[in-house]
Structures are given as C-alpha cells and as structure tokens.
Amino acid sequence: xxxxxxxxxxGGLDSATVLAIARHEGxxxxxxxxxxxxxxGVELVAAARVARLAGAxxxxxxxxxxxxxxxxxxxxxxxxxxxxxxxxxxxxYVPARNTVFLALALAWAETLEARHLFIGVNAVDYSGYPDxxxxxxxxxxxxxxxxxxxxxxxxAIEIHAPLINLTKAExxxxxxxxxxxxxxxxxxxxxxxxxxxxxxxxxxxxxxxxFQVAGAVDPTRYCCRTGQ
Amino acid sequence: xxxxxxxxxxGGLDSATVLAIARHEGxxxxxxxxxxxxxxGVELVAAARVARLAGAxxxxxxxxxxxxxxxxxxxxxxxxxxxxxxxxxxxxYVPARNTVFLALALAWAETLEARHLFIGVNAVDYSGYPDxxxxxxxxxxxxxxxxxxxxxxxxAIEIHAPLINLTKAExxxxxxxxxxxxxxxxxxxxxxxxxxxxxxxxxxxxxxxxFQVAGAVDPTRYCCRTGQ
Numbered sequence: 223x224x225x226x227x228x229x230x231x232x233g234g235l236d237s238a239t240v241l242a243i244a245r246h247e248g249x250x251x252x253x254x255x256x257x258x259x260x261x262x263g264v265e266l267v268a269a270a271r272v273a274r275l276a277g278a279x280x281x282x283x284x285x286x287x288x289x290x291x292x293x294x295x296x297x298x299x300x301x302x303x304x305x306x307x308x309x310x311x312x313x314x315y316v317p318a319r320n321t322v323f324l325a326l327a328l329a330w331a332e333t334l335e336a337r338h339l340f341i342g343v344n345a346v347d348y349s350g351y352p353d354x355x356x357x358x359x360x361x362x363x364x365x366x367x368x369x370x371x372x373x374x375x376x377x378a379i380e381i382h383a384p385l386i387n388l389t390k391a392e393x394x395x396x397x398x399x400x401x402x403x404x405x406x407x408x409x410x411x412x413x414x415x416x417x418x419x420x421x422x423x424x425x426x427x428x429x430x431x432x433f434q435v436a437g438a439v440d441p442t443r444y445c446c447r448t449g450q
Numbered sequence: 451x452x453x454x455x456x457x458x459x460x461g462g463l464d465s466a467t468v469l470a471i472a473r474h475e476g477x478x479x480x481x482x483x484x485x486x487x488x489x490x491g492v493e494l495v496a497a498a499r500v501a502r503l504a505g506a507x508x509x510x511x512x513x514x515x516x517x518x519x520x521x522x523x524x525x526x527x528x529x530x531x532x533x534x535x536x537x538x539x540x541x542x543y544v545p546a547r548n549t550v551f552l553a554l555a556l557a558w559a560e561t562l563e564a565r566h567l568f569i570g571v572n573a574v575d576y577s578g579y580p581d582x583x584x585x586x587x588x589x590x591x592x593x594x595x596x597x598x599x600x601x602x603x604x605x606a607i608e609i610h611a612p613l614i615n616l617t618k619a620e621x622x623x624x625x626x627x628x629x630x631x632x633x634x635x636x637x638x639x640x641x642x643x644x645x646x647x648x649x650x651x652x653x654x655x656x657x658x659x660x661f662q663v664a665g666a667v668d669p670t671r672y673c674c675r676t677g678q
Contacts, residue, residue: 282518284514284515284518284519285513285514285515286512286513286514286515286554287512287513287514288557290510290512291512291557291558291560291561316557317556317557317558317560317561317598317599318553318554318556318557318560318597318598319557320597321553321556321557321593321594321597321598322550322553322554322556322557324553325546325549325550325552325553326514326546326550328545328546328549328550329516329519329544329545329546329547329549329550330519330545332519332545332546333519333545352596352597352598352599352601352602353596353597353598355596357596358593358596358597361589361592361593361596361597362593362597364589364592364593365549365586365589365590365592365593366549368580368581368583368585368586368589369546369548369549369580369581369586369589369590370545370546370549370580370581371545371580373580374580
C-alpha cells in the first residue's frame with residue numbers, strides 16, 4: 223500500500239478534523255494550503271499550526287490568484303460579508319474553489335506518487351455551496367483517474383471526504399475523540415488580525431451551533447461582537 | 451444564447467487555432483493564460499499577441515505556482531528537455547496541468563457567467579499526455595456542471611475541444627483558412643529569449659512535421675540548431 227496522502231488544510235475546524243482522521247488511519251500526510259487572495263492571512267497561520275500539531279510530514283502553501291476573477295466576498299473587498307443567513311448560494315462562495323483546490327492537490331499527488339486526497343467538504347452544514355456535495359466528489363475522483371499519469375499507469379486515485387455526511391456537531395465530536403485542539407483553528411470569514419472570530423458570519427454561526435449541539439466547550443476566541 | 455467563452459490561450463499553435471475557431475463561431479472570447487512557473491516568458495508574450503490578433507475581448511494572465519510541486523522538465527530547471535522521442539508519458543508532462551487550467555478557466559467562467567470553455571487539447575499528435583484525451587474532456591464537463599453555481603442554477607456548461615480528433619496538419623490547414631498568423635505563435639519547449647524555436651524538442655518536431663504534411667509554409671523562426 224502506498225500510504226501517502228495529500229490533505230487540504232485551510233486552518234478551519236473541518237479540515238483540522240480531516241487531517242486528524244487521515245493521520246488516525248495511518249496516512250503520511252502532506253498538508254496543502256492556498257494563498258488564493260483571501261482577505262486575511264490569519265487562516266494560513268492557523269493552517270500551519272494545525273499541520274504541525276497533527277504531525278503532518280510537511281505543509282506547503284501554494285499561491286493561486288483566484289482574486290483575479292473576483293465574484294466572491296471572500297476575495298473581493300468591495301463585497302460585504304453577510305451577517306444573516308441568505309437563501310441560495312451565498313456571496314461568500316468562491317467560484318469553482320474546490321475544483322481548483324482539488325486540481326492543485328492532484329498535481330502535488332502526482333509528483334509525490336500519492337494516491338489519496340483528503341478534503342473537508344460537508345454536505346450537511348455546508349452553506350449551500352455546489353462543490354461540497356457527494357456527486358461533486360465522485361465526479362472529481364473519476365476525472366482524477368483519467369487526468370493523470372498515476373491514474374493511467376498505476377492504481378486508482380481516491381478522493382476521501384470523511385465529513386461529507388456528518389453534521390457540524392458530529393464533526394466536532396469525532397475531532398475531539400482524536401484530540402484535535404480546535405482552539406488552533408480559525409473558521410471565521412472576517413477574523414480580526416490576531417485571529418479572533420466575528421461571531422456573526424455564516425461560518426461562525428454554524429461553528430458555534432455545532433459546539434452547542436455537541437455539548438462541547440467552544441474554545442473559539444470571539445471579538446467584541448459575540449454578544450449578538 | 452449566452453455567447454461568452456473563456457478560451458485557454460498558451461501562445462502556441464493549437465490554442466491560436468482554437469481561438470480563431472471560437473471567434474469564427476461567434477463567441478465573445480475572454481482569453482486566459484497562466485504564469486505557472488514555466489521556464490520562459492516568451493510564450494506569454496506570444497499569448498498576448500495571439501489574443502490581440504484574434505480580436506479577443508480581453509486577455510488575462512493568472513499566476514499559479516505549479517513549479518512548487520516540481521516533477522516536470524517544463525517547470526523544473528534541474529530536469530533536461532528530451533531531444534528525441536520517448537516511450538510512455540514524457541518528462542515534459544506537467545502534473546495535472548489541464549485539470550488545473552480548466553478548473554481556473556471554470557472559475558473565471560462563473561464570474562463572467564460564460565457557459566463555454568475552449569481548450570486546444572489534441573488526442574492525435576499529443577505527446578502521450580493523459581489529460582489530452584476525449585474521456586478526460588467528457589469527465590471535466592460533467593464535473594463542471596456539478597461544481598458550479600452556473601451549472602446548478604442555469605444551463606449546461608460546455609467544454610469545447612475542437613482540435614481533439616485532428617492531426618497537426620489538419621489543425622494547421624483549419625487555422626490557415628481562418629487567417630491565423632502562425633508566425634505569432636511559439637510552440638517550442640525551450641525557445642531562445644527572443645522567441646526562436648529550438649527545432650529539436652518534441653513540440654518542435656510535431657509542429658514542423660505538421661507544416662510539412664499540410665503542405666504549408668512553416669513561418670517558425672528557428673535558431674541555429676535547426677540543421678538537425
């Protein structure tokens with residue numbers, strides 16, 4: 223068995239849990255993050271911390287200029303982050319983000335000769351993004367096996383999405399069992415410079431409710447707006 | 451009909467022909483090139499020239515650091531470009547390149563609300579790359595329709611690969627009919643700084659043979675090594 227895996231690590235709660243699961247399953251984990259023009263660098267600092275704490279073999283940050291295309295409140299400073307729930311696909315959606323991220327993870331997997339990719343997408347508490355659904359993951363796996371030298375010449379490439387059918391509370395329970403330190407993670411769409419969460423964006427709301435439902439202590443450092 | 455298209459333009463012969471075909475079919479073409487850590491910038495200069503000559507609406511160059519992963523003679527200066535044909539997938543293959551490029555084209559297409567992507571892959575004279583085959587294109591089209599807001603909410607996204615079943619000679623004949631100026635293109639894997647082709651790499655050999663078979667004048671500027 224080739225036990226190398228490329229694990230997408232954003233610095234958030236979900237991908238920290240995925241990394242812990244991949245390590246628990248015995249994979250040598252190569253953690254990958256992207257500097258994609260997101261508004262803040264706080265999550266990349268958190269990603270490095272998460273990778274180190276989980277015992278990843280290495281952690282790379284690759285630059286890819288998604289902000290060049292605009293269209294998302296996560297990369298475009300002229301668009302406001304919504305502070306209440308919205309119907310449909312929200313403005314925080316980054317066009318084709320998971321497609322781009324998995325494509326780059328696949329490129330690294332080819333050079334590492336790794337046949338396993340891990341991604342923390344979630345179809346339950348997923349903010350309505352189309353590229354977080356099981357059908358997307360299945361389609362990408364099929365593509366990966368047609369697109370690559372390792373897929374064509376060697377064994378199958380597998381895309382692992384171990385959180386895809388879990389609620390946020392179930393994710394938190396699983397990570398807690400595996401010893402994930404969620405204080406090291408940042409999920410907020412608009413954290414302060416020192417990494418405090420706003421407490422009011424979609425991501426904060428889903429995360430906070432997850433800790434409540436899981437009956438776990440929420441270690442998130444919130445800024446002044448948490449009273450909401 | 452939404453007649454906007456994102457067209458991948460590398461600066462080479464194939465993508466210049468694709469752009470001419472897309473324009474001929476009436477699409478408003480948004481040309482996209484990548485600064486992906488390739489050894490030379492000559493092809494990006496050629497891409498800008500090709501986009502301008504073809505009347506593209508705009509031309510963007512997006513940075514994506516594929517060289518961070520290594521593994522290809524096109525991005526890794528420690529690996530030599532082969533000057534004779536090789537069996538199997540050659541060292542000039544850039545891991546998952548077309549997957550990454552189409553993923554980024556898809557991201558731009560989403561923000562433009564364009565439903566058409568054009569790529570100059572070719573399964574006949576294709577150097578043995580896995581991501582140049584029809585099955586790869588079909589799998590990417592399926593993925594694109596699952597991965598995106600426009601795919602989910604609106605009509606279908608189409609990936610056009612008009613060269614996929616053409617020989618190099620047929621591509622050259624088609625482009626010539628459409629008025630493509632091939633002197634503006636650079637196909638060589640190791641051109642000189644002023645854009646002269648080496649005449650001996652895989653790409654040069656395939657291109658030169660294409661002009662011979664097409665019975666067309668080869669306008670390529672070769673450097674001193676062309677005597678080979």
